[in-house]
Amino acid sequence: MLFNVARFELRYQLRNPVFWVSLFLFFLLGFGVTASENVSIGTPGTVHENAPFAIAAMTGAASIFYLFVITSFVANAIVRDDTTGFGPIVKATAIGKRNYVSGRFLGGLAVALLGYLAVPFGMLCGSMMPWVDPETVGPQNPVYYLWPYLVIAIPNILLSSSLLFGLATITRSMLWSYIGVVILVMGYLIVSTIFGSQIEYRQLMAQYEPFGFGAISEATRYWTAADMNSTLLPLEGVLLFNRIFVIALAAILLALTYWRFSMAERAPSKRRLKKLALMQNGDASEPTPQAVVSSAFSQRFDSSTTRAQFMIRLKTEIMQVCAVPG
Amino acid sequence: MLEIVGVSHTYANGTRALDNVSLSIPRGMYGLLGPNGAGKSTLMRTIATLQTPTEGAITFGDLDILAQPEELRKKLGYLPQDFGVYPRVTAYDMLEHMAVLKGVADKGDRKAVVESLLNQTNLWNHRGHFIAGFSGGMRQRFGIAQALLGNPELIIVDEPTAGLDPEERNRFLNLLAGISDNVVIILSTHIVDDVADLCPRMAVLAGGKVQLEGAPLDLIAQTKGRIWKKTIGREELDAHKERYQVISTRLFAGRTIIHILADSRPAGFDDVEAGLEDVYFTTLADLRRVA
Numbered sequence: 001m002l003f004n005v006a007r008f009e010l011r012y013q014l015r016n017p018v019f020w021v022s023l024f025l026f027f028l029l030g031f032g033v034t035a036s037e038n039v040s041i042g043t044p045g046t047v048h049e050n051a052p053f054a055i056a057a058m059t060g061a062a063s064i065f066y067l068f069v070i071t072s073f074v075a076n077a078i079v080r081d082d083t084t085g086f087g088p089i090v091k092a093t094a095i096g097k098r099n100y101v102s103g104r105f106l107g108g109l110a111v112a113l114l115g116y117l118a119v120p121f122g123m124l125c126g127s128m129m130p131w132v133d134p135e136t137v138g139p140q141n142p143v144y145y146l147w148p149y150l151v152i153a154i155p156n157i158l159l160s161s162s163l164l165f166g167l168a169t170i171t172r173s174m175l176w177s178y179i180g181v182v183i184l185v186m187g188y189l190i191v192s193t194i195f196g197s198q199i200e201y202r203q204l205m206a207q208y209e210p211f212g213f214g215a216i217s218e219a220t221r222y223w224t225a226a227d228m229n230s231t232l233l234p235l236e237g238v239l240l241f242n243r244i245f246v247i248a249l250a251a252i253l254l255a256l257t258y259w260r261f262s263m264a265e266r267a268p269s270k271r272r273l274k275k276l277a278l279m280q281n282g283d284a285s286e287p288t289p290q291a292v293v294s295s296a297f298s299q300r301f302d303s304s305t306t307r308a309q310f311m312i313r314l315k316t317e318i319m320q321v322c323a324v325p326g
Numbered sequence: 327m328l329e330i331v332g333v334s335h336t337y338a339n340g341t342r343a344l345d346n347v348s349l350s351i352p353r354g355m356y357g358l359l360g361p362n363g364a365g366k367s368t369l370m371r372t373i374a375t376l377q378t379p380t381e382g383a384i385t386f387g388d389l390d391i392l393a394q395p396e397e398l399r400k401k402l403g404y405l406p407q408d409f410g411v412y413p414r415v416t417a418y419d420m421l422e423h424m425a426v427l428k429g430v431a432d433k434g435d436r437k438a439v440v441e442s443l444l445n446q447t448n449l450w451n452h453r454g455h456f457i458a459g460f461s462g463g464m465r466q467r468f469g470i471a472q473a474l475l476g477n478p479e480l481i482i483v484d485e486p487t488a489g490l491d492p493e494e495r496n497r498f499l500n501l502l503a504g505i506s507d508n509v510v511i512i513l514s515t516h517i518v519d520d521v522a523d524l525c526p527r528m529a530v531l532a533g534g535k536v537q538l539e540g541a542p543l544d545l546i547a548q549t550k551g552r553i554w555k556k557t558i559g560r561e562e563l564d565a566h567k568e569r570y571q572v573i574s575t576r577l578f579a580g581r582t583i584i585h586i587l588a589d590s591r592p593a594g595f596d597d598v599e600a601g602l603e604d605v606y607f608t609t610l611a612d613l614r615r616v617a
Contacts, residue, residue, distance in 0.1 A: 004426040015414045085410025089472060092374045092404035093427040096396060264395060265377035268338040273380060276340040 002099045002106075009107020013073055019111060022069040023118045026062060030122025033058050035129045037136065046225040048138035050127035053220060053228035055120065056148035060212055062119045063156040064188075067164070067181050069115065074108035074161045075168035075177040082172050091263050101169075101261050105254065109161045116153055120145035138229050147232045151239075152212050155246045159210055162250040166257040206238045208245060215242035327353050327510050328373070328480065333382030334534075335368055343368040344379065345534040354507050357521030357528035357542075358514040359606060365534040366514040367407050370484040373512070374404045386480055386510075400429065403478035405469045407485040407514075411457040417444065417468055418453040421475070428476035443471040447501060463494030470501055481511045487520055499523055522602040530609050537609045545605045553604045554595035555585050571615075574607040587611065 013019055033039050034049040041057045048054065078101075081087030090100070124145060127137050167180040192209060195201040205214035219239045223231070233239060268276075328351040335344040343365045360366045372379050375395035384391045391398040411420065421443065425436045444450045447467040452460070457468055466486055473481055483502065487495045503524060505511060515521060521528050522542060530538040538545065553573070558566060560582055566572060570586040577583075585598060587608055598604075 001426060001429075001431075004423070008423045008426075012412065012415065080412060083410075084412055085408065086412055088371070088374070088376055088406040089404065089409055089424070089469075090427065091376055092399060092402055092406075093424065094396065094400040094429055095427045264375055265371075267378045267380040268336060272338060273336055276336065279340065 001095065002103050005095070005099050005103025006107040006110065009077055009104055010110050013076075013108065013111040016072070016076075018069070018072045019115055022072075023115050026066065026069075026116065026118040027122035027125075029062055029065070030058065030119040030124075031126035032122075034123045034126030035132060036126075037133065043228065044225055047228045049132060049136050050123065050138055050140065050144065051229045052141075052144040052147070052232050053223070055123055055144050056152055056216060056233050058123060059119060059148040060152045060156065060216060063116070063153055063160070063211060064185065066112075066116060066157065067160050067185060068178075070112045070157065070160050071164050071168075071174070071177050071181055073111045073115070074105070074165045075174055077104040077108035078165060078168045079172060079174050079177070083174070097258075097261065097263050100263065101258050105161070105165050108165065109158065112157050112161055113154065116157055117149070119153070120149055143232065151233055151235055151243060152216070155243050155250075156211055159246050159250040159253075162253040162257070166253050166260075169257045169261050203238075207241055209242070210246055210249065212239070212242055212246070215239040327351060327387060328512075329383075329385045330369075330373070331383045331385075333369070333372065333379045333384065335365075335372060335377075335379040335381075343534055344372070347382070347531070347534070347536055349529055349536060349539065351510060351512065352527065353510050354527070355502070355511045355513060355525045357525030358512060358531055359516070359518060359521050359528055360514075360531035361516055361610065364516075364532045366516075366531055367484055369531065370404075370482050370512065370514050371406075373480075374402060374406075374482050375399060398480070401479040403473035403475065403481040405466075405473040405481075405483040405486055407488070409469060411460075411465070411468075413458045414456060415458075416454050417449055417457050417460075420457055421468070421471060424472045425475055430476055439475065443474060446474075446504075447471045448497070463490050463498070466490060466494070466498055467501070470498065474505070479509055481505065481509055482514075483511070484514045485516065486513070487515065487517055495520075518601075518603045518606050530606060532610060532613055537613060538605070542602050542605075546600055546602060549587075549600045549605055549608060552587055552589060553585055553598050553600045553608075554588060554591055555583055555598040556595045557581050557583050571611065573604065573611040 033041060033054075037049075040049075041054065041061050043051065043054045043057060081090055124140070126132070127140070163184070164177055164181065168174070168177045171177060171180070188210075192205070192213070195205055196209075196214065202214070202218065206218035207215070209215065215238050216233065219234060219237065220228070235243070328349075330347060330349045330351070333344055333347045334342070336342045345365075347365075347369060358366055358369070368377075371377050373384060373391070375391060375398055378392060386398055386401070389397055418440065421440045422436060425440055430436045430439055441450075444453050447470060449464065449467055449471065452464060457465065460468065470483065470486065473483065486502075487498055490498060499520065502511065502513065513520060513525060525542065527541055528539070528545075529536050556566075557578070558581070563575065563582055563584070566584055566586075570584075570588065570592065572584050572586050574585045575582055576585075585604055585607070586592075586595065588595075591597070
């Protein structure tokens with residue numbers, strides 16, 4: 001059943017236009033980096049457009065932007081039941097918590113991983129464009145594309161997916177998941193900018209920075225341009241430590257999410273019930289409405305009505321946006 | 327078969343939706359009648375293991391459903407009140423997926439079961455269409471199709487006919503009537519005729535409490551000789567309400583027909599063949615008088 005749930009999720013998301021739009025955008029992102037001489041990600045001039053180092057750097061960098069897309073796949077997988085109103089039907093079946101949570105997650109993760117293939121594929125296509133100076137392109141080797149995908153992209157996307165899946169499970173809202181992502185990305189950028197520039201935190205950043213940039217720059221600190229053009233990232237030392245840390249963190253987040261998730265809506269706690277009982281005792285008498293409807297009021301349709309109509313719509317819209325987040 | 331003992335539920339916002347509800351529900355069709363906001367859906371959701379009550383016990387056969395919700399879900403068919411559906415999924419695919427969730431593991435079985443249900447609910451010609459584009463009646467029929475999947479022993483249908491046109495409603499009730507008598511079917515509704523048409527046993531739920539329980543025919547017999555009707559003009563209504571215990575008012579061709587409760591026939595009133603609606607309205611009228 002787990003397999004079937006995951007497969008349904010995968011097939012469902014493949015019909016989602018968001019998937020195809022993101023596929024296109026991330027293809028363009030990869031394509032642009034290799035097809036244009038003006039765009040590069042942290043590589044010196046003599047490094048090839050399709051050098052294994054350049055591909056690894058891009059694979060890592062794009063995974064930050066990919067967080068926003070993942071929200072749509074992974075958070076949707078769990079929030080969809082609440083937003084569409086189909087949830088009660090699914091939750092009343094014998095699906096079981098294990099199949100429900102892990103099937104949805106695995107399906108969403110598979111879509112996310114599949115969609116991210118657009119980045120290396122875009123880089124490959126970009127570097128083969130006729131207008132790219134052949135001097136700046138090295139030999140094509142599929143391993144140069146697959147290795148960073150395996151070592152950098154998969155753990156990064158696993159962590160991002162676990163995080164968003166957890167966020168969506170707890171908040172039960174797409175909007176809050178998006179807000180969570182924005183806060184996380186901002187926080188990440190601030191923290192990594194502050195600490196990344198300081199030498200005494202370099203080792204710490206390399207070990208625990210979740211997207212692996214610290215680890216990559218630590219592992220390749222003394223590389224020459226020739227190394228960058230020909231050497232795969234060595235999965236050892238600080239990079240290996242960082243990747244294992246990222247996967248472990250993802251596992252912890254998933255375990256927490258699983259623990260927090262409940263198939264049935266729990267009854268309010270005893271303490272809450274006592275508090276409610278206390279509150280209800282203090283009820284004051286309600287005002288009574290005017291019983292008789294007077295037909296003496298008048299209706300007008302002039303410029304002051306238009307103004308009043310505009311103002312009340314404006315007020316309602318503002319209240320809707322401010323007071324109901326999602 | 328299904329025993330509900332002392333079930334109460336208070337929501338986190340303080341609403342007391344169920345107040346010490348006890349019911350004993352045998353096999354066959356059971357009607358749960360009540361006005362909007364009576365707590366019917368809360369009770370249905372609680373029996374369907376979608377929420378845990380603050381107090382009480384529910385057993386199905388030997389099964390304690392609060393302790394082992396997973397076990398009940400294996401035998402349950404549930405059609406919730408106003409459910410939604412996923413966008414971009416066809417009726418066939420969704421039903422096939424539901425069959426997997428209901429434990430129909432074999433691919434061939436699944437195909438057979440899904441096709442026969444689509445046929446039974448008259449959705450065969452729409453099997454390739456997205457459910458999100460279905461009309462209300464079609465969506466309800468899809469809902470009952472998924473509820474019937476996998477031979478459930480307990481079927482809960484919550485307000486299934488609300489919002490259906492008379493023809494769709496008939497079609498839907500016929501579907502329900504075709505289900506085997508060995509199954510416990512709980513039909514929750516605010517439409518008296520649904521219960522009158524289908525259910526050999528029923529209860530009235532209002533204000534979170536069970537107000538009345540029994541067989542519709544017995545309940546109707548109890549009101550015999552106590553319900554009277556009169557056709558009056560609109561302006562006389564208030565005066566009649568003051569003098570008599572009016573249980574229902576209905577308009578017919580611009581005149582008002584009132585039904586009242588009295589132990590002997592007051593002057594000017596006629597006999598009336600009491601129906602389940604009179605029983606229901608008498609119960610609600612009693613409740614309002616107490617309040």
